[in-house]
Amino acid sequence: MAQLSYVSGSVGLITLQNPPVNVLSAATRQGIMESMKKALNDPKVKSVVICGQNGVFCAGADIKEFGPNISGPSIVPLIYDIEVANKPVVAAIEGSALGGGLELALTCHYRIAHSKTRLGLPEVTLGLLPGAGGTQLLPRLIGIPASLELITTGRHITAAEALQLGLVDHVTQSDTVDSAVKFALSVEGEPLDSRRISKRPCPHLPDLDAVFEAVMQKVRQKFYGAIAPIACVQAVRAAATLPFSEGMKREQQLMSTLFTSGQARALQYSFFAQRAVGRWSMPSGASWNTSKARPVHRAAVLGLGTMGRGITVALAQAGVSVVAVEIQEKQLNEAREHVYATLERGAQQSGVSPSCANITYSHDIQAVADVDLVIEAVLEDLSLKEKVFQQLSAICKPGTLLCSNTSSLDLNCLASQTKNPELVVGMHFFAPAHVMKLLEVVYGSKSSPEAVATAMQLGKKMGKISVAVGNCRGFVGNRMLKPYIEQSYFLLEEGATPELVDKALEEFGFPMGVFRMSDLSGLDVGWRVRKEDGLAEPVGTSGQITRLRGGRRYSPLGDILCEHGRFGQKTGLGWYQYGRPGGRVAKSDPWVFNLLEEYRARLGLTARPIDQQEVLERCLYSLINEGLCILEEGFASSPEDIDVIYVFGYGWPKHRGGPMFYASMVGLATVLERLDHYYRSNPDVPSLKPCKLLRQLVASGSPPVHKWKEITKKIQNRL
Numbered sequence: 001m002a003q004l005s006y007v008s009g010s011v012g013l014i015t016l017q018n019p020p021v022n023v024l025s026a027a028t029r030q031g032i033m034e035s036m037k038k039a040l041n042d043p044k045v046k047s048v049v050i051c052g053q054n055g056v057f058c059a060g061a062d063i064k065e066f067g068p069n070i071s072g073p074s075i076v077p078l079i080y081d082i083e084v085a086n087k088p089v090v091a092a093i094e095g096s097a098l099g100g101g102l103e104l105a106l107t108c109h110y111r112i113a114h115s116k117t118r119l120g121l122p123e124v125t126l127g128l129l130p131g132a133g134g135t136q137l138l139p140r141l142i143g144i145p146a147s148l149e150l151i152t153t154g155r156h157i158t159a160a161e162a163l164q165l166g167l168v169d170h171v172t173q174s175d176t177v178d179s180a181v182k183f184a185l186s187v188e189g190e191p192l193d194s195r196r197i198s199k200r201p202c203p204h205l206p207d208l209d210a211v212f213e214a215v216m217q218k219v220r221q222k223f224y225g226a227i228a229p230i231a232c233v234q235a236v237r238a239a240a241t242l243p244f245s246e247g248m249k250r251e252q253q254l255m256s257t258l259f260t261s262g263q264a265r266a267l268q269y270s271f272f273a274q275r276a277v278g279r280w281s282m283p284s285g286a287s288w289n290t291s292k293a294r295p296v297h298r299a300a301v302l303g304l305g306t307m308g309r310g311i312t313v314a315l316a317q318a319g320v321s322v323v324a325v326e327i328q329e330k331q332l333n334e335a336r337e338h339v340y341a342t343l344e345r346g347a348q349q350s351g352v353s354p355s356c357a358n359i360t361y362s363h364d365i366q367a368v369a370d371v372d373l374v375i376e377a378v379l380e381d382l383s384l385k386e387k388v389f390q391q392l393s394a395i396c397k398p399g400t401l402l403c404s405n406t407s408s409l410d411l412n413c414l415a416s417q418t419k420n421p422e423l424v425v426g427m428h429f430f431a432p433a434h435v436m437k438l439l440e441v442v443y444g445s446k447s448s449p450e451a452v453a454t455a456m457q458l459g460k461k462m463g464k465i466s467v468a469v470g471n472c473r474g475f476v477g478n479r480m481l482k483p484y485i486e487q488s489y490f491l492l493e494e495g496a497t498p499e500l501v502d503k504a505l506e507e508f509g510f511p512m513g514v515f516r517m518s519d520l521s522g523l524d525v526g527w528r529v530r531k532e533d534g535l536a537e538p539v540g541t542s543g544q545i546t547r548l549r550g551g552r553r554y555s556p557l558g559d560i561l562c563e564h565g566r567f568g569q570k571t572g573l574g575w576y577q578y579g580r581p582g583g584r585v586a587k588s589d590p591w592v593f594n595l596l597e598e599y600r601a602r603l604g605l606t607a608r609p610i611d612q613q614e615v616l617e618r619c620l621y622s623l624i625n626e627g628l629c630i631l632e633e634g635f636a637s638s639p640e641d642i643d644v645i646y647v648f649g650y651g652w653p654k655h656r657g658g659p660m661f662y663a664s665m666v667g668l669a670t671v672l673e674r675l676d677h678y679y680r681s682n683p684d685v686p687s688l689k690p691c692k693l694l695r696q697l698v699a700s701g702s703p704p705v706h707k708w709k710e711i712t713k714k715i716q717n718r719l
Ligand SMILES: CCC/C=C/C(=O)SCCNC(=O)CCNC(=O)[C@H](O)C(C)(C)COP(=O)([O-])OP(=O)([O-])OC[C@H]1O[C@@H](n2cnc3c(N)ncnc32)[C@H](O)[C@@H]1OP(=O)([O-])[O-]
Pocket: 020, 021, 023, 059, 060, 061, 062, 063, 064, 075, 096, 098, 099, 100, 101, 122, 123, 126, 128, 129, 130, 131, 132, 272, 275, 276
């Protein structure tokens, strides 16, 4: 797991060998310890170089080993043996040096990095802090402000930025190990005291208290409810105010609290869940390892509204050549400018040249004739989309994949309009499409595994986290949102205000509560769907309001707002007031309070006090219940799929893992008991009726999330 070899006469070369990313597993730690000892005791060795196998230095501690029973030598003493070594130790960094991997490099006396390396201390994203001395060493090397930024965000930086910050000594474009070995030879015999970072004082900062206070405030706001970023600030403060050994003790204290926290478990679960969704499967048994993706060199985007523009940007940034088609000339010109400006901005931020050359524009649908894949992003109207799919099927070369960005329409209807329904899949992006990480790849009843594999791979190329899901109404994300929104309306009828509901959800950790979010995305979107479904009926002058539609409880409150032209931020009025159309700052609106009072009076409803706990239980547990139904019905293949969708597409707080993980943390029996309770008092709300899978999971002793699949399979086999 770590191998010592001898090069250039006097250099001991220690190579970490733990594929794929050389994490510091027990065996690797043992290997480093033994190799170091051997190299330092060998009189022939005058200097040491540490590198990683296969072009990766080290991705840090082995997250899989985290738990109460870690075996093998612990990291801290191991890497400090390196710092105190009396022979120069040089880190040859390439690929990644992250977390414990960067801490290992920090205890080396010199750091040589390849220009393509990414470095960082991402522990905070796993609910931890850099607990192998990172919080004490980094500030001594690069100063407090830069360390605070890197440690509290976990951001990965380039080698160029690392050089600028003084984190590495030299950046090379050529062979890293060769460069490090040459460098090691050049420093053999030189004094090492000044190279030991722990011996350095932390650079002085005159307004220390003010800096820490400001950062703490920022962190509390930005990572609302997350404990790790706060502990990170506290640990760096220890570096600024205490001697090294005392600072290390403080780091360990803070780390031990985080290590066993529920937030750390949730974030580490999420780390593996993000990777697990790539191992997708379909109910037919087809899966990622039996299906081959086709190459996509040239793609087309059809319809250049907000979504189409974002998708064009994302494709171009991924290096895919794009044909962007918009029938309306004015819209096409606007889109061209918008896409160009977005690419320019993105290029400025990332320091690379913009990818505008990759895009050609056309107002003629025939322009898609020779592309490998089309993403349709026209208006969300079934008959329009059906027509477009008929045209695409006639125009495109044989084998072109036809994808729809629909967020809710039946993919099978679109596929049925084409000659080759097996080539049709959904690619449901989230706005803004070039920013949001999530992509739902939707397979219909005829989609081929090859088509799914291609869309999944293209998503990855675009930097998305792609999740394969089945073709049910609203797919996974929007389907689960429906009962969540429905409950929030019912809560208003019963006595809550938009402010109360939003506060409960925002304190839970959502960036926006349900009403602020509806105002942002536009109330008219849901209204149009409800009208198509025959649910939204005008209240009319008679003032007759029916709260039971199709045998289910229904709240027309959202429809009433739309009838008053209150579509949210874009009209300046929605559940809140925004001062002007397009305004962003939500203010309470007495009009809404009056509406609610009149509405309740008209229906003879008495407002009752509603607390935040009830808001959370009703909104979140009904959403969780829907997620479990989706699993039961096989439209998602694992709880990880659902959790990743919610964290990366719907603002579910990362440190709560996702709805399925959260349910298991709360206790499935509790979720079941509360749903039973609410369903008893609301028998006309089917989404509160606990699903079979939930009952089955509780009856099976509430197994952890990764074991749910066994029970889901049993239910599906019985269905
Ligand atoms: C006192 C202690 C203080 C220190 C704490 C730490 O260091 S905390 C750690 C701080 N470090 C981090 O947070 C770094 C986390 N890692 C990363 O950010 C990325 O993996 C990468 C950028 C290194 C490579 O990206 P890429 O897209 O090329 O590849 P990929 O992402 O697909 O990974 C390939 C495989 O390796 C697996 N695996 C990876 N890392 C770890 C790990 N640390 N552990 C275990 N496993 C890990 C990953 O699950 C996947 O396995 P699968 O699914 O094939 O079975």
